[in-house]
Amino acid sequence: MLLLIALQCHAAQIKSVKAEAEVTPQQVELFAKYNVILNSDLEEALRNGLTLPFIYEFKLTKPRIYAWYRQVAEGFGPNAHLTLKLSYQPLTKQYRVATTSVTRHFNSLEEALSALGQLKNWSVLENSNIDAEDFAGRIRLRLDGSQLPKAYQLSNLGNANWQLESSWTDLLLRKPVDTEATQ
Template structure:
């Protein structure tokens, strides 16, 4: 009985070590990698239906990505936002998790670049730089619904931890490009998570009136 218990314990220890090794191997390619996208001025403010997020992204497309867009390959950029409540006695409580996708494409017939998001909004530009400039300015993205405040999940004035990142989603590339993008720095365009503490701004009086 004792021998069986010892064997099971050793097996469990080996499984822990194996999982740690796997995590290290997965994280190793990211070690020392500089972020290709920089995030500046993230701000959360109250609006009519909830809290909206604004931020600036600084990045450039490499020659290979520019060539791909010009030849008709659509690039999908995804912004991820999370809001958590720090807890000293347990894991942080994740309260909000939102994502938004932008599709950058080129129309060979009209010779215009097009930027569209998941909400159905789209704009056309004469040059790629104009489209990238618009993409780099995140404005008034609603990430928190006012119902979370009305229901008591979020409390204005309390301190929360916010996180934001922007990344090129290579999983939405055509299959041949997905294969080429694996392990290729030219295709791996992403920011690190930008973390900051914020005091939730006061809610408008109209929220408490149910409007």
């Protein structure tokens, strides 16, 4: 029984803590928080130089006509993606979380995972003119195995230790921040 508890405590998982959207006439901004835990296989691969690609996925679920229109007109599909890469730098003994435009360094894996699990001001559906009352969407975070080197993709095919994703979480509406009221 203790062995089972010990194995469950160190199982890889991503759990949603918060998922919110702020809808304005110009865009939809997403905010989310996830608790990310890596298992020993993923931690070892990370320490041995493998970069772990994580992907935030957004799915527009309402208004459906608009989602369909965007898919046909722009190849948008009802989805948007944001990739973050988690890596370890052995010379500096620091962890790094990087997007295409920003790289942040952390002294511990816990700090890096905390930063990886926090999404702020992710802009999607720019110039969409969606009314807040008509909006609904979902979000999730997952390890993107398709971006791993081919050798890892093949050797870990079907390996549950390398399957890491949260469930889809419905976005709650957040009131836009009124900058004039705060001044």
